[in-house]
Each structure stands twice: as structure tokens, then as C-alpha cells.
Amino acid sequence: MAKDKQHQLDIVTKPQFIDGSALKIPMLQILAEDGTIRKGAEQPEMDKELALKIFDTMQFIRILDERMIAAQRQGRISFYLSSLGEEAASIGSAAALSDQDMIMGQYREQGALAFRGFTVEQFMNQLFSNERDLGKGRQMPVHYGCAELNFMTIASPLATQIPQATGYAYGQKMDKSGNCTICYFGEGAASEGDFHAALNMAAVYKVPAIFFCRNNGYAISTPSQGEQYAGDGIAPRGVAYGMKTIRVDGNDVFAVYQATQLARKLAVEENEPVLIEGMSYRMAGHSTSDDPTGYRTREEENAWRAKDPVVRFQKWLQNQGWISEEEAQQNYDEKKAAVLAALKSAETVPVPHIDEIIEDVYDTPPKHLKKQLEALKAHIRKYPEAYPKTASRIDGGDK
Numbered sequence: 287m288a289k290d291k292q293h294q295l296d297i298v299t300k301p302q303f304i305d306g307s308a309l310k311i312p313m314l315q316i317l318a319e320d321g322t323i324r325k326g327a328e329q330p331e332m333d334k335e336l337a338l339k340i341f342d343t344m345q346f347i348r349i350l351d352e353r354m355i356a357a358q359r360q361g362r363i364s365f366y367l368s369s370l371g372e373e374a375a376s377i378g379s380a381a382a383l384s385d386q387d388m389i390m391g392q393y394r395e396q397g398a399l400a401f402r403g404f405t406v407e408q409f410m411n412q413l414f415s416n417e418r419d420l421g422k423g424r425q426m427p428v429h430y431g432c433a434e435l436n437f438m439t440i441a442s443p444l445a446t447q448i449p450q451a452t453g454y455a456y457g458q459k460m461d462k463s464g465n466c467t468i469c470y471f472g473e474g475a476a477s478e479g480d481f482h483a484a485l486n487m488a489a490v491y492k493v494p495a496i497f498f499c500r501n502n503g504y505a506i507s508t509p510s511q512g513e514q515y516a517g518d519g520i521a522p523r524g525v526a527y528g529m530k531t532i533r534v535d536g537n538d539v540f541a542v543y544q545a546t547q548l549a550r551k552l553a554v555e556e557n558e559p560v561l562i563e564g565m566s567y568r569m570a571g572h573s574t575s576d577d578p579t580g581y582r583t584r585e586e587e588n589a590w591r592a593k594d595p596v597v598r599f600q601k602w603l604q605n606q607g608w609i610s611e612e613e614a615q616q617n618y619d620e621k622k623a624a625v626l627a628a629l630k631s632a633e634t635v636p637v638p639h640i641d642e643i644i645e646d647v648y649d650t651p652p653k654h655l656k657k658q659l660e661a662l663k664a665h666i667r668k669y670p671e672a673y674p675k676t677a678s679r680i681d682g683g684d685k
């Protein structure tokens with residue numbers, strides 16, 4: 287075949303369109319829905335301790351999510367975002383990393399944070415924005431951050447973490463740290479321009495980053511199929527940027543774990559960014575402000591319950607003889623009691639003192655911020671019943 291030397295391209299003499307709509311990247315699945323290892327698949331090496339730690343974290347996150355949705359309904363917290371149905375994606379991938387790797391999440395990766403060791407008390411302090419919250423009550427619930435655990439604080443504006451991850455990973459490469467950055471995002475966020483800029487830069491500059499797309503079928507009420515994209519999901523975009531790319535069953539903890547392990551190796555040993563697309567389903571509403579009955583059917587939701595990642599992994603653990611149904615239930619009950627106790631306790635911890643609202647940005651808070659703070663205090667003094675927790679500390683309350 288004739289070649290164009292400058293572009294290093296084969297030359298063809300008939301018009302050939304490449305049909306993007308016909309492309310279908312396959313999906314890696316190791317653990318079948320019935321909890322058995324798929325024929326021909328290679329189960330990744332995982333000792334009992336790690337397998338039980340993953341399962342334990344999955345159970346904890348499931349309980350935390352269910353309880354906190356209920357707490358929001360009871361008016362105890364303002365807002366909540368659950369990761370119901372997506373536990374394998376965040377926990378299975380976090381389990382394949384080193385603790386020194388940076389995690390940059392979207393807002394549904396509480397599983398990765400819990401796997402790193404964020405305690406139930408730390409989760410609750412953030413959710414109640416009390417004075418023990420590491421973020422000093424300045425963020426909406428679920429916008430966790432923990433420097434000690436290398437978990438970057440969650441930002442609300444979609445996709446901002448993706449170029450930040452490219453930049454952070456570039457720094458890791460410069461420092462020869464031997465670590466990588468994993469960046470989670472939804473298929474909806476992948477429609478933002480930031481996604482494209484970030485992936486292109488990561489590929490060109492060869493940075494140790496793992497871009498993990500959780501394709502959970504919806505961006506609030508926008509279904510991914512047909513309305514979010516016309517092509518084969520997110521994975522082909524990695525190919526287009528010249529990156530190693532893989533699509534996995536996001537509800538299969540082994541597929542997620544194996545793909546992330548391999549991706550990490552490419553990232554830290556070869557400085558190659560990788561794109562992983564985990565196919566999953568958002569089992570609950572987008573957040574507690576959403577009602578999915580307006581845009582999807584119960585039948586659709588029920589069909590996904592059969593693919594539940596926690597149930598699937600539990601079946602495998604039971605087949606393996608590493609946990610019994612009774613032990614799993616006992617674990618669940620203990621975790622539930624711990625979540626409820628932490629919830630009750632965090633609720634009674636005072637909120638941060640209002641004076642702290644203007645601290646930590648400037649060495650000395652500037653005049654205009656002090657003025658705004660005084661105006662805010664005057665407002666709270668006027669309507670104390672609307673701000674009971676803040677009002678009780680405003681005058682004379684210890685800072």
C-alpha cells in the first residue's frame with residue numbers, strides 16, 4: 287500500500303468513512319452476576335484480608351448511603367448524594383492503588399475515601415458541617431476532602447477535577463514520586479470541555495494519571511444513551527487521544543480491580559495515562575433533591591438490582607468460604623449501629639464559630655470581608671430562630 291511519508295499514513299484511493307456509530311469497545315467481566323468466575327477469565331490475585339476489607343467497605347458505604355438519605359428526609363442534614371449500586375467502581379479501584387496515590391473524585395466516591403481509612407465520625411462531621419469537620423463546615427454535605435489520606439476536596443462545578451488531575455500527575459512525574467493520580471468523573475461530566483483538554487494534555491505530556499469514568503447511565507435526568515452521546519460511550523475518546531483505554535463492568539469488583547492495577551502499572555512505570563470506563567447504574571436518585579420516577583421506570587431499576595455489586599461479591603466470598611451469610615448479616619448490623627451512633631453524636635457537636643468564615647484565605651482578613659461578616663452577624667441576631675446553631679455561639683461563644 288502507498289504511504290504518505292510526512293504523515294506516516296497509508297494512502298487509499300476510494301473514499302472511506304469510518305463509522306463511529308458502529309464502533310463497540312467490549313467490556314471486561316470476570317465475576318459473573320451469579321458470583322462465579324467467568325469461564326476463561328483470570329481472577330486477580332487477592333488474599334482473604336483484602337477481599338474482606340473491600341467487602342467491609344462496600345457494606346459500610348451501602349449503610350452510610352441508605353441511612354443518610356433517610357437522615358435528609360428527616361430534615362437532619364440538608365442534602366445527600368449516594369453511591370448506591372456503584373460501590374465496586376470506587377472501592378475496587380481504590381483497592382488497586384497505593385495510599386500515596388492522589389484521589390480526585392467527583393462526589394460519588396465515598397467508597398474510595400472509606401477504603402483509605404476515613405472514619406465514620408469523619409464522614410458524619412462533614413455531613414453535619416460541625417466544628418470537627420476537616421473542611422470547617424464550608425462545603426455542602428458529601429464534598430469531602432482529606433489531605434492526610436491524599437483525597438482532594440470535592441468541587442461542585444463538574445469536571446474541574448479532570449484538568450487538575452492532569453496537572454497534579456504532571457507534578458508527580460516531575461518529582462519522580464513513583465505515584466499516580468486517579469480521577470473519577472461521570473459520563474455527564476465527560477461532556478464538559480475540561481474533560482477533553484485534560485485528556486489531551488495528559489496524553490501529550492505523558493502523565494501518570496488514571497481517568498476513571500463511572501458511566502452510571504444518567505446525568506441527573508439525562509440518559510447517557512441517545513441524549514448524552516451518540517457514539518460508543520466514553521472509552522473511544524481515550525483511544526482518540528492516543529491513550530490506553532479499557533472498558534470494564536463497573537459492578538464487577540474483580541474487573542475494576544484488575545484494570546486499575548494494570549493501569550497503575552502503566553501510569554507509574556511508563557508515565558502513560560489510562561482511561562477506564564466502568565459501566566454501572568445509579569440505583570438511587572441523582573441526589574436527595576431528585577426524584578427519578580419522573581424519567582425512568584421501576585422495571586429498569588429492578589433489572590439492575592440483579593447486577594448489584596455488593597450482593598455479587600458476597601456470593602463469591604460465600605462460595606470461597608471466606609464469609610457466611612450470618613457473618614455478613616452480623617457485620618451489616620454492627621456497621622449500621624456504628625453509623626447510627628456516629629450520626630447521633632455528630633448532630634450534637636457545635637457548628638464552627640461564625641468568625642471562622644473569613645479565615646484561612648488571607649493572612650489577616652481584609653476590611654471588606656470583616657464588614658460583610660458584621661452584616662451577616664447583624665442578620666443572624668435579627669433572625670436567631672432561623673439559625674439556631676450559629677446564633678447560640680455568635681456573642682460570647684468561644685471560638
Ligand SMILES: Cc1ncc(C[n+]2csc(CCOP(=O)(O)OP(=O)(O)O)c2C)c(N)n1
Pocket residue numbers: 394442443444471472473474475476500502504505506568572
Ligand atoms: C459545570 C456544571 N454544570 C452543571 C452542574 C449541575 N450538575 C451537577 S451533577 C450533574 C450531573 C452529572 O452527571 P455525571 O457526570 O454523569 O455524574 P453522576 O451524577 O451520574 O455520577 C449536573 C448536570 C454542575 N454541578 N456543574
